[in-house]
Amino acid sequence: MNAPDKLPASPEPHVMATYGRLPMALAYGRGCWLWDTDGKKYLDGLGGIAVNTLGHAHPQLVPALQDQVSKLIHSSNYYQVPLQEKLAAKLTELSGLTNVFFCSTGLEANEGALKIARKYGHDKGIDRPEIIVYEKAFHGRSIATLSATGNPKVQAGFGPLVEGFVRVPLNDVVAIEAVARTNKNVVAVFLEVIQGEGGINPAKAEYLREVRRICDEHDWLLMLDEVQCGMGRTGKWFAHQWAGIKPDVMPLAKGLGSGVPVGAIVCGPKAAKVLGAGNHGSTFGGNPLAMRAGVETIRIMEEDKLLENAATVGAALKAGLERELAGVAGLVEVRGMGLMLGIELDRPCGELLGQAAEAGLMLSVTAERVIRLVPPLILSADEAAQIVSILCPLIKKFLSAKT
Numbered sequence: 001m002n003a004p005d006k007l008p009a010s011p012e013p014h015v016m017a018t019y020g021r022l023p024m025a026l027a028y029g030r031g032c033w034l035w036d037t038d039g040k041k042y043l044d045g046l047g048g049i050a051v052n053t054l055g056h057a058h059p060q061l062v063p064a065l066q067d068q069v070s071k072l073i074h075s076s077n078y079y080q081v082p083l084q085e086k087l088a089a090k091l092t093e094l095s096g097l098t099n100v101f102f103c104s105t106g107l108e109a110n111e112g113a114l115k116i117a118r119k120y121g122h123d124k125g126i127d128r129p130e131i132i133v134y135e136k137a138f139h140g141r142s143i144a145t146l147s148a149t150g151n152p153k154v155q156a157g158f159g160p161l162v163e164g165f166v167r168v169p170l171n172d173v174v175a176i177e178a179v180a181r182t183n184k185n186v187v188a189v190f191l192e193v194i195q196g197e198g199g200i201n202p203a204k205a206e207y208l209r210e211v212r213r214i215c216d217e218h219d220w221l222l223m224l225d226e227v228q229c230g231m232g233r234t235g236k237w238f239a240h241q242w243a244g245i246k247p248d249v250m251p252l253a254k255g256l257g258s259g260v261p262v263g264a265i266v267c268g269p270k271a272a273k274v275l276g277a278g279n280h281g282s283t284f285g286g287n288p289l290a291m292r293a294g295v296e297t298i299r300i301m302e303e304d305k306l307l308e309n310a311a312t313v314g315a316a317l318k319a320g321l322e323r324e325l326a327g328v329a330g331l332v333e334v335r336g337m338g339l340m341l342g343i344e345l346d347r348p349c350g351e352l353l354g355q356a357a358e359a360g361l362m363l364s365v366t367a368e369r370v371i372r373l374v375p376p377l378i379l380s381a382d383e384a385a386q387i388v389s390i391l392c393p394l395i396k397k398f399l400s401a402k403t
């Protein structure tokens with residue numbers, strides 16, 4: 001996340017200053033709308049960074065969570081947790097994969113995926129397993145996941161980094177083939193189907209199919225980080241499904257619990273039995289409240305046809321942005337799928353985050369020059385049109401002021 005240009009003094013000096021925050025606080029929300037503590041209203045184009053799948057205070061999610069809180073929030077992984085089976089069954093049905101490990105965040109899901117890849121290597125006699133990762137990737141901020149991340153800013157100050165990663169550019173089959181020819185220690189390929197923090201950069205369907213083929217040829221795991229692009233955001237349950245392939249390992253988090261922290265590592269047959277008793281764990285992972293949030297999120301998404309909504313409203317939003325910004329000097333590209341869209345400008349535009357909030361719209365700016373829209377999947381066509389009519393004049397003004 002990029003900080004807006006000028007930061008106010010933190011109003012809460014006891015909270016560590018790890019974020020560049022705007023001088024405002026949200027008090028409550030309803031659907032795709034939020035209100036701050038001064039009563040000002042905002043349209044939510046950010047969804048808490050691709051988290052609030054069902055928007056805010058969803059009339060079906062709220063009573064379900066209230067019911068769960070009144071019964072059992074947390075038990076322990078010492079015991080059976082029936083709701084884990086229920087959510088795992090649903091996730092495997094939707095993905096065509098076979099088994100799930102539950103955790104609480106995206107980095108935790110990715111960290112577990114990296115452990116699976118390394119143990120998969122050790123199990124077949126590779127003592128120093130290496131994992132192919134990508135330029136501009138983002139996988140989280142633990143030491144291992146920031147080492148896998150392809151952004152020097154995320155890594156600066158935290159060395160020595162974890163070893164065992166080989167980095168390649170996205171959508172470059174020749175580059176990954178070259179690694180395959182020369183490096184016998186590779187055990188897995190790890191990538192986001194659409195890079196989120198890196199600036200909404202999609203892996204091409206043809207590239208994904210080639211990487212699947214290369215993984216099969218070399219007996220590598222294909223691990224697709226769908227923490228941001230998964231859970232219906234692109235109009236399919238998982239973004240890789242557009243390419244007609246299946247991964248061996250798929251970390252999920254963000255949108256899975258509509259705001260309740262839920263992470264998952266969904267695995268296919270090649271990876272599902274790599275970890276056994278005692279190999280991995282998470283105290284909070286898979287607790288009944290988190291599982292109920294996941295189960296209800298998916299149930300409501302199916303009932304309300306939110307995949308279709310993400311696809312159609314997303315397409316309308318993208319078309320609206322393209323129409324309003326056509327020919328504007330300084331616009332590089334509008335890209336993305338469904339309700340995961342990026343508008344790349346030819347210059348850093350972090351200050352638009354604050355300007356948009358001022359104008360009543362939540363969004364983010366990522367990779368310095370890319371305005372990111374990842375709203376709740378319940379966004380209506382009318383709300384999409386409102387995003388266009390608030391945002392496009394701001395972009396035009398910003399670009400014309402600085403040329």
Ligand SMILES: *Cc1c(COP(=O)(O)O)cnc(C)c1O
Pocket residue numbers: 105106107108110138139140141192196197225226227228229253254
């Ligand atoms: C947000 C994100 C993560 C990290 O998730 P956290 O819940 O913040 O740890 C990992 N990978 C991708 C692709 C993400 O977008």
